[in-house]
Amino acid sequence: MENLNYFIDAVMTYPFLQNALIAGVLVGIVCGVVGCFIILRGMALMGEAISHAVLPGVVIAYMLGASFFVGAVITGVLTAIGIGYISQNSRIKDDSAIGILLTGTFAVGVVLVTTIGSTSINVWHILFGNVLAVSRTDLWMTLGITVGVLILIFVFYKQLLLSTFDPTMAKAIGLPTRLIHYMLMFILSLVTVASLNTVGIILVVAMLITPGATAYLMTDRLPMMLTLSAVFGVISAVVGVYYSYIYDVATGASIVIVATLLFTLAFLFSPKQGVFVRWFRRMTTSKA
Secondary structure (H helix, E strand, O other): OHHHHHHHHHHHHOHHHHHHHHHHHHHHHHHHHHHHHHHHOOOHHHHHHHHHHHHHHHHHHHHHOOOHHHHHHHHHHHHHHHHHHHHHOOOOOHHHHHHHHHHHHHHHHHHHHHHHOOOOOOHHHHHHOOHHHOOHHHHHHHHHHHHHHHHHHHHOHHHHHHHHHOHHHHHHOOOOHHHHHHHHHHHHHHHHHHHOOOOHHHHHHHHHHHHHHHHHHHOOOHHHHHHHHHHHHHHHHHHHHHHHHHHOOOHHHHHHHHHHHHHHHHHHHOOOOOHHHHHHHHHHHHHO
16 A cells, blocks of 8 residues: 555656556557457457567668658558568468568568667667656657547448458458458557557567457457457556556566456456356356
8 A cells, every 4th residue: 555655646746657657548548449359350460560560660760860650650561561462472371471571570670770779779668668758749649649540440440340250241242351451550550659668569469469358258249348458458557557666677568467467367257258267157067
C-alpha cells in the first residue's frame, strides 16, 4: 500500500510519469484491438515481421533528418507487400517469405545502426522502448495514431469481420479482400510506430498478440473480444509502468510480463477454456 501511495504521488508530481501512463494506456488499447484481428487471421508471424521491418525505416529517417514515423510506415508497408508478392509469385509459402524478409530487413537496420554509430541513436530504446522518456510530441503522435486506427476499424468493421471469418464469402460478394489485407498491414505499421517508445520493436509483438489471445480464451463474440483485449492491454500497461517505476526495472519488459501473467490466468481459469475449469468439470461429470 505504501508503494502504491508513493506511485500515485509521483504520478501527480512528475509530468514524465503522466506521459508514460497515458502513452501506455493508448498503446494498450490500440494494440489490443488490432491484435484481435491479427490472431483471428492467423497472422502473428506477419505482425512480428512488420514490427522488425520498421527498424531500417526508423534509422534511415533519422539519417535523413525526417520523421521516424514516415520511415517506419513506409518500410512496414513495403515489407507486407513484399511478403505477399513473394508468396504469390513463387513456390515459397507465406511463413517462409515472412522469415526471409523479417530477418533481412532487421539485419539491414542493424547494419545501418552500426554505420551511424551507437552514440547517435539509442538502439536499446528502439528495440525495447523507453516509455518514461515519452515527450509531449510523442504522446500527441501516439494519440493521433490510436484515434486514427480505431476510426478505420470502426468504419471498415463489417468488411474486416467478414473477410476474417469467411474470406471465400467476402470474395464472392465482391469485397476487395487483398486491399483489406493491405489496409490491415498499414494499420499494423501504424501501431508498431505508436508502440516504439512504450515497448519497442522487439516486444510490440507481445502487446499485439497476448492481450488478444487472453480475450480469445474468455469469449466467443468479436465485440466482447475487442473490448476485453483493450482492457487487458490497459491493465498490462498501467501495472507494468507501476512495477517498473517502483522497482527500477525495464518498463517494456514489465508491461509484457503483466500481459503474460494475465494470459496464464485466463489459460488456467477462464470459464469455458480454462484448463482447471475443464478438469473440474470432467471430475464432476465422472463422479455423477
